[in-house]
Amino acid sequence: MPKLKKKFVKSVKKPEAKKSKPASASSEPKAKTYALVRGMHDILPRDEKYWKKCFHTAEDLAAFFQFGRIETPLLEETGLFVRSLGRGTDVVDKEMYAFEDKDGSRVCLRPEATASIARAFINSGMWNAPQPVKLWYWGPMFRHDRPQAGRYRQFFQAGFEVLGMADPAADAEIILVAFNFYKDLGIPVEISINSIGSLAERDRYKEELVNYYRSKRGYLCAECKARLNRNPLRLLDCKEKDCQPVKAEAPKMIDWLGPESSAHFTKVLEYLDELGIPYNLCHTLVRGLDYYNNTVFEVYPALTPALNTEGKTDEPVVGQQGALGGGGRYDGLIEQMGGRATPGLGMALGIDRSILAWKQHNEANKLVVAGNKFDIYFAQLGEDSKRVGLRLLDSWRLAGLKVGFNFGKNSLKSQMEIANNLKVPFVIILGQKEVQDQTVIIRDMESGVQEVVDQKKAEATIKKKLEKI
């Protein structure tokens, strides 16, 4: 019987409820909604704590290592990247958001920032500044790649560049900054490092590599056969099983370094040893941008131990294909871009990816990143207490207190609930009575003890109480 009743009530109620709603769905078609443009993503408040922490970590590192902040435009002349990154690189050939501006000039959204920084260095005569010039940046980059987890068409990079310093100490310093970024965030990473020598050395090595691979042509996958002509260095990237033995025996770049490059690389590694930064010598690490020489490195998330404890099959860890960050030396870039010959190097950290890896690491290890913390919560009752309360809130803001509040709530109960969820130690309550008496109630959330305090003394009282915790 009760069932029937319920049914009956519902069937009567529902249509009525629909009618009473402000002329909606039934009568008028819903307005069109817009989806995100492919490869774009919103960074939502729920992720704010991660982004904030990343930014502050980068900012703090920049401050300590004395990098000055630089922000270059998102829009640059297309030629800037064609010249610096090099024709034939995927970034330039396939992934640029390039278009014609209204005056017919060819512009594009920056796919990376190093080229812009080289331009800015030259444009603003930074070679006259005390050397080295150390710069850092934070901002979105654009590449028209196929989106995947941690791979967006608009993505954020934090980058650090050192211009005007050839000393291998600079290489070590840059790697140290990258390493510290992850260390400070608590993301375990591995550094892969290699030296690709000078242009001439690299050319000689390429020749040798091609010769070697030609002799093994029969064992190679189709893709590698194509790479042999198109981009020999990429042969070293091949993941095809059959090519692995060939790869293992392949000549190594470091054996083809001249004495200068070799000494430079050795010193970089010595620095890293001294710093205790773990690294993997990676003979197959070559980078996709033309401007690099000598030291190149990449940062990878250290594989978290698989979740095999509960009989789970070792599924691949998702979204960990790419490097979190990477960089290297580019001694020829400034000159190539029309400036005075200036050595340089830098690296970029992929923030979106790093946060993804960070979240995965936290999830695997049951770690939680703290969000906003409040010292106190302010609960109000009635219009008068909102009016007075807002004034009090603002005075507490000036006093440096972090106060939670929600004037959209009218019941004390719901405000207490919020305060409880925020885990604040104290709640300040202001009702009609307190407005008249010019007092407030201070409630200790743990003990439940409340005291009435003069409004003028509230700030001092709260501060004292907070100190005791």
Next chain:
RNA sequence: GUGCCUAUGGUGUAACGGUCAGCACGCGAGUUUGUGGUACUCGCAGCACCGGUUCGAUUCCGGUUAGGCACCCCA
């Protein structure tokens, strides 16, 4: 850009060729007209889109879009 997989409320998920698409979290209101962590009640919110098969499709098929995986490349 190539190949493959996936698509259920804001989130995580369940079920089904056919009576109101279930649950949890969340959010809102209340039980308590000035007091939190529990409990209960009520409410909010969904079958991505377009087409086909069918008496009937959220379920089957095709396409689109989006997401994911591998490749490619890189951050």
